[in-house]
Amino acid sequence: MRQQQENLHTQHIDWPTLLIYTIFVLAGWINIYAAVYEPEHSSIFDITQNYGKQMIWIGVSAFIALMIMLIDDKFFYAFSYMSYGIMIALNIAVMFLSKEVKGAHAWFEIGSFRLQPAEFAKFATALTLARFMSHYDFSLKDKKHWYKVAGIILLPMGIILAQNDTGSALVYCSFVFVLYREGLPGWILFICLALGIISVLALVMNPDTLTYILIGVGMVAVFLLRASKQGMIVVAAVVLFCVGVVKGIDYLFYKLQPHQQQRVNVLLGKEVDLKGAGYNVHQSKIAIGSGGLLGKGFLEGTQTKFNFVPEQSTDFIFCTVGEEYGFIGSSVLIILFVVLFIRLIAIAERQRNRFNKIYGYCVASILFFHFTINIGMTIGLLPVIGIPLPFFSYGGSSLISFTILLFILLRLDASRVFQLRGSTY
Secondary structure, X not given: OHHHHHHOOHHHOOHHHHHHHHHHHHHHHHHHHHHOOEOOEOOOOOOOOHHHHHHHHHHHHHHHHHHHHHOOOHHHHHHHHXXXXXXXXXXXXXXXXXXXXXXXXOOEEEXXXXXXXXXHHHHHHHHHHHHHHOOOOOOOOOHHHHXXXXXXXXXXXXXXXXXXXXXXXXXHHHXXXXXXXXXXXXXXXXXXXXXXXXXXXXXXXXXXXXXXXXXHHHHHHHHHHOOOHHHHHHHHHHHHHHHHHHHXXXXXXXXXXXXXXXXXXXXXXXXXXXXXOOHHHHHHHHHHHHOOOOOOOOOOOHHHHOOOOOOOOOOOHHHHHHXXXXXXXXXHHHHHHHHHHHHHHHHHHOOOOHHHHHHHHHHHHHHHHHHHHHXXXXXXXOOOOOOOOOOOOOOHHHHHHHHHHHHHHHHHHHOHHHHOOOOOO
């Protein structure tokens, strides 16, 4: 009991991270209010409106955060596999027990509220990955461990894809940063980057033309390198693999739904559709640009006030910041996120327990992926795939799941001093 009280001593809580979290949650609440403000429902506490509901979710999140800080830190290691199993079961169940919303079967409806199991699967996967990779005999050089790690990540990713929730599924790609930190060879990341470039080229260029170019590059490489017979085989294998990727991307593109194909084409500049697929991003950029240097002021955003920007309190919440607080306000928000990522990496690095360290990098990777994709799609650099801005966007499931994700790390970090005294898992 005495040790548990020591573990919860306030001096061991990472207060800068907690302060940033609080700023994000409260600023997000205010911006949600501004984004969907209704004069006849002017009270920010009106629970018939999104901003009133967000207040409830903030209260629930605060209660959950407090409970997490009171739980023994060893619980999260012990509960990791069970939480993973529960979340897998819930994500399978939601496909059969939920109504279709925006083309996806991903939400349980509880009265006027909805819960999305895919959001909660993130922290469960992070805990499970941390536990498995923290085993004393774990090594990324072992193929058996490779397969198991891939299974841990790809199983929830595949189930969420089956729900037709592409955005949430893509978040699991962020775990590649964790694997790289734990010894993933750099050449694998290089291959992933090269495949990404080839995939984009396959969407921009004619697939047959790109195929001929790849074959030509391969022939030039053989000539310039004066490759041996074995070298020629390697070059031929690489070229064939790249050609296979091109054909595969072309095949998958035409398997997308028409509106998804149109979004990709608009993003790549192959189509201009300001009234259709390009409408969201076009209005988003207008809203952010109209804010100028200092913004129009609180509740003075015309683009958001008159509902020109779709999903303005969820996926496009950053538009409200840009329009009402301008370049300065947007920069402050981005800087705060950068500071948060630096704090998370620092917290992960100072852990002496491998489970805690790996989990810390999982948290940083997930939040960084969300931040990058959300801001990128809002300003038109990335496709619109429906990913919320952490702690900021409207939504109970996302706020609660991000809170759980972060506060588990804060709880583990608060026990760091006592783990050095001999407490291990």
